[in-house]
Amino acid sequence: MKSDQSMDQPIVFGAGDSSVVNPLHQKRPDSPVPSCVSMKSDQSMDRPIQFGAGDSSVVKDALQRLEINIEKTNRRRNEETEREEGSSAEQRPKHECEMEIVQYHKSLLQKKFQCLCEGISKQGNPTLLNEIYTDLYITEGGSGEVNDEHEVRQIEAASKRSVQYDTPVPCNDIFKPLPGQERNIRTVLTKGVAGIGKTISVQKFILDWAEEKANQDVHFILPLPFRELNLIKDKTLSMMDLIHHFFSDITDFSIFSEKFKLLFIFDGLDECRIPLHLQSNHKCSEVTEQTTVSAFLTNLIKGNLLPSSFLWITSRPAAASQIPPECVDRVTEVRGFNDPQKEEYFRKRVSDEDLANRTITHLKSSRSLYIMCHIPIFCWIAATVLEKILGETEGGEIPKTLTQMYTHFLIIQTHIKKKYTQREETDGGMIIKLGKLAFQQLQKGNLIFYEEDLQECGIDITEVSVYSGVCTQIFR
The missing domain is CATH 3.40.50.300 (P-loop containing nucleotide triphosphate hydrolases)
Structure with a gap:
């Protein structure tokens, strides 16, 4: 920068000779002043540093300081990144992990409880609870x-x-x-x-x-x-x-x-x-x-x-x-099913509408059967029996008492048993043992049977556990 004193006087445009307006006509000053920007000739420049021809300690020091600064900067950036990632690892993933545990637990329970746990499921075609639940x-x-x-x-x-x-x-x-x-x-x-x-x-x-x-x-x-x-x-x-x-x-x-x-x-x-x-x-x-x-x-x-x-x-x-x-x-x-819920159950349980109507009409005709339909598991027994009897073309005697209903149910279960197991003991022999068990425990006022109670009636718990049909349903 030049000081004010070294500057030329400003041009006065309205003060006489206009020749001064054109700077090209101005007289060059006797002693030139230095330009604001000047270039050096090659000869006036310092010789370039020869890295392999003498002492390079200055350059080495400069490079070393530069490397140290770069290393510090990178280290600081890495530490900041690690802190940010660490904070994210402590908060977001932990919350997400907890939610994943809850969702996985729900999925396991959904898979376990979505099928109906009553009676014998049709082979390969389990009944979904939501379809039949009343x-x-x-x-x-x-x-x-x-x-x-x-x-x-x-x-x-x-x-x-x-x-x-x-x-x-x-x-x-x-x-x-x-x-x-x-x-x-x-x-x-x-x-x-x-x-x-x-x-x-x-x-x-x-x-x-x-x-x-x-x-x-x-x-x-x-x-x-x-x-x-x-x-x-x-x-x-x-x-x-x-x-x-x-x-x-x-x-x-x-x-x-x-x-x-x-x-x-x-x-x-x-x-x-x-x-x-x-x-x-x-x-x-x-x-x-x-x-x-x-x-x-x-x-x-x-x-x-x-x-x-x-x-x-x-x-x-x-x-x-x-x-x-x-x-x-x-x-x-x-308290089980009230009367409207009884009808709702049979209409869901029996897919054929006409068959469902006939089932409901028959149950209403028998006071003892209709009272027992207060219990959902008896509704399942009744539906199992009546769907088979009323649905057959030849038909047969329709059960009107509890004894007849249970008799037909036992017959159906023994037929199912014959499909899946081969046993030497006759159905009649096992049913007599079960009848003995029921009678003895009824006399004692017991509602729950234990292994020793079964043994008293000649029933082997290890054998009946695989006796498909009759025993698996009763022991349930």
Whole structure:
């Protein structure tokens, strides 16, 4: 830059001689001033550095400093990238992993419970639960007293009971307070006689959750039937081991944290062979503690273990008293089918409309049969028998009594048995043994049979387990 003093005076355009306007006519100054930009000749430039011809320490130092700076910059960038990726690995993948575990668990339960668990499935063509399921009549409350009357008598009494004062509870809403109720419901006890639909209700509840139709506030449903718990009743293990034993897909035991809502379903308390010492069992509050299955059950029920979890227990009436009233927040009773639900079931179960109408008409003509249709499993028996008899061209004697209905059912089952097994023992021999078992246990007032009871009647439990048809259905 030039200073002001070194600059030429500015041209005055209106002050006389206009020759000064043209700078080409200006006189060159005697002593030239340096230009703002100048170029050096080759001779005036420094000689280029010869890297191989002398001391290159200056260049080496410069390059070394440059390399160090580049390395520091790269290291800093890598550290920032790692921090960002680490943060992403800790947050996003963990959340996604938890959701994947939940979805995978749902898919397994959906696959397990989507097919109907009643009767004998048609070979290669299982019945889907959603296609045939009929809503059951479930009410809140129920007597807390033990009813030792035979269950068939209880069924008849229930069919005469007035529904005027009943409080219906939809199956998917059993953990939801009724309007006007302000209470938290943690433990639900559902009662009902054999074959009334307790297990099917559980199955439908789980399937609706797995298909994301209801109760999506629950993260994990863990069905633990007493029938299966009996098989490990003598083992000592932790709660985490117990869950992993039944649900191998659950390997991340962070599900026991309070942010996850767990629902345990214990189906079939009447089948439980595990002693429930609710008063004497030691207190257990840690999922990692090694203890007995009995201690886990009692501490879950009492709320010492996983108090934020939810419990659903189903039982036949005679066994329901094992759970103290103070440990139960709601009691419900499965009352089976009312009259409209009976008809709905047969129209779903019997695909031919004309055959379904004839089946319903015949059942209504017999008071005892129509009362027994209060029980869903009897509806299945009746549909199995009448669909075959009414559907045959020749026809035959149509059963009008319970004895006739069961006789035809046994005949159908023995025919199924002959297709899949070859046994030396005649059908008549096995039926006589089963009749002896039923009569003896009826005299004793027993509703549940055990292995020693079968042995008294000459029935080998290992043999009848493969006796397709008759025994598999009765032992179910």
